[in-house]
Amino acid sequence: MKTARFIVLLLLGCMSAAYSQSLTDVITSAEWDVIFPHRFNPDDRTGSGTLPTTAAKDFYSYANFTEAVRRMANIKIIAERRCATNLYKLTRVDKTTGAAVIIRQDAGFNTSTGTIIREEIDYGTFAAEGDLTARKRELMAFLANISQETTGGWPTAPGGQYAWGLYFREEVGYEGTTNIGYRETSTQYPPAAGKSYHGRGPIQLSWNYNYGQASEFIFGDKNVLLANPEKVIQDGIIAFQTGIWFWMAQQYPKPSCHDVMVPGKWTPTAAQTAGGIIPGFGATVNIINGGIECGSGTENTKVLGRIGHYQRYTGIKQVSMELNGGNNTANCGCANMARFAIDNGECAQLTGLTFTSPANGIVGVTALSPVTLTVTKNDPRNEITQVFIKVGGLRLAGTSVQWTPAGYGQHTVTAVGLRTGKDSVVTTISFTIWNSQTFEGCASLPAWDAARIYDVAGNIVRYNSVIYRNQWWAGSGDVPGTNSTWAVLGNCNGNGGDGGGTGQSCGGVAGWTAGGVYTQGSRVAYGNKIYQAKWWTQGDQPDINTGDAKPWTFISNCPAGIAGSINMAAVKALTVTDETLKAYPNPVTGNTLTVTVNGAGKDKLVLSLLHAETGQPALQQVVLPTGNVAQQVLLDISKVPSGVWILKVDSGRRGAAGTRKIVRIR
Helix, strand or coil: CHHHHHHHHHHHHHHHHHHCCCHHHHCCHHHHHHHCCCCCCCCCCCCCCCCCCCCCCCCCCHHHHHHHHHHHCCEEEEEEEECCCCCEEEEEEECCCCCEEEEEECCCCCCCCCCEEEEEEEHHHCCCCCCHHHHHHHHHHHHHHHHHHHCCCCCCCCCCHHHCCCCCCECCCCCCCCCCCCCCCCCCCCCCCCCCCCCECCCCECCHHHHHHHHHHHHCCCHHHHHCCCHHHHCHHHHHHHHHHHHHCCECCECCHHHHHCCCCCCCCHHHHHCCCCCCHHHHHHHHHHHHHCCCCCCCHHHHHHHHHHHHHHHHHCCCCCCCCCCCHHHCCCCCCCCCCCCCCCHHHCCEEEEEECCCCEEEECCCCCEEEEEEEECCCCCEEEEEEEECCEEEECCEEEECCCCCEEEEEEEEEEECCEEEEEEEEEEEEEECCCCCCHHHCCECCCCCCECCCCCEEEECCEEEEECCCECCCCCCCCCCCEEEEEEEECCEECCCCCCCCECCECECCCCCCECCCCEEEECCEEEEECCCECCCCHHHCECCCCCEEEEEECCCCCCCCCCHHHHHHCCCCCCCEEEECCCECCCEEEEEEECCCCCCEEEEEEECCCCCEEEEEEECCCCCCEEEEEEECCCCCCEEEEEEEEEHHHCEEEEEEEEECC
């Protein structure tokens, strides 16, 4: 028994020794000087190999690097991500004080219905996870990549091409100049006036949004580096911290560089494996700059440089280049690797709950009546035994419950799935309940997002205190209030507004909006009545513009189930001669459709491109009259998807001039 106990203690002692080395066991100061003999020296910019003479001048010193590692080891990130998306909520935790602060929460995170995937990222595991060989290999991979970013070497350079890592402190073309660059408009990480966000430090940190993110991680405050980006070349410790931040950060669908260098820590999906993505050095290159350097079938020159540095450094440290112990440089590149892509099937592989109602984060009501809250289970292993929905202080059993809100505005609902012997699965969303007639609760409606593509009609947004609903596809250039893409529903004054029926539908008839363009035969709802346009009209309120010489005709009071505003059967029945309307090329594969149409005297022309089945307009363009002569109009159809479309031409008071079938091929 004593012998067995001794063997167990001996094994435990060996295991402890293997996993408890300090950073000096991974790399020493003397080895640092061997690896970086030509590192940045303000007194020697010729690269003669003279090391800095003082600590203050040794920007890329071993001491600065080890201090950066020590500081970053005090940070832990709690990463929460919605499955099959890159919507994150990140919480920074100070491991010494326990202080936690949310440093990032993406728009849409709270309203997304995907299961939340939670993971803790401990920055103390940088070059400190796995056995000593794995730790050395990871650090050499890190140093090789930052060396390529900052190299001053060339094929016949003294000491060899790959002995010149960390030669530059900032991007060539900016060092010692007042040049300003790498600025991008951002509401989350706005660039400071007069500041340049060009490449600085070992990872060549670039662009204001990256400076802001790095600053949040390092300081817990995005403004430290946004306001003072030059700190990255003023303080070598901060410079190395930015490199470690990038190395450890997840950027879904990409894993972190750290994860792919620790044997057994990261496993590629089947699709990634089919795309040639495997753990190891090549994957770090794909993560860092895969869009430019990987996937061409031939190794990029920069990738060969990264591999050259890596081969030299692993040789100095006497560790293998490959995770499996091999040293084949051909297995360390990324020429045959696909890019990382979002796994749309990720959610289906997880045990979780997904809210299906309310949809899109908005519930429009006319009174505070019961609302249905519904979740679906994704339970491939039959683990969930019971589901509860928690809202408004209530705990309701079941996957579909009725709940009556106490007021309008934003609400939060949580679904909990109980599992035997395991943690419960939990999902939470926020949604807005608003009165679509009185506009109560409108202040909680989502703000228009310039970065979002609204690819389906019916989205409701708030912009400059006005509520809009998109009538068809809307991109970043379709700013509400500047064209007819976004129909005005009404003003949002405080927490209410002037709904009053403006923009409210009646059965299948869309509500009239002041910004809408209506042509002959279009039907709208207004004030619980149905009206039909006699000719082209915009901005003419139906209830006060009916009768002789006015654009609207009263049809009926508002019953349910009225047909939509566009009668596609009537549209398709229109005939037209070649002399009246021409459109080419047809089929059209480019982004421009040339339309020639004979004028109609002094009337405006309205060109509409309508979906052949639904009648949904993809675009409309008003053409001013030029007399009774043919007019040529160039339609920008770059946003129009493939399919069969109807080109409809309306000519003011004369009504529809005719149609053409257009085939769009992309």
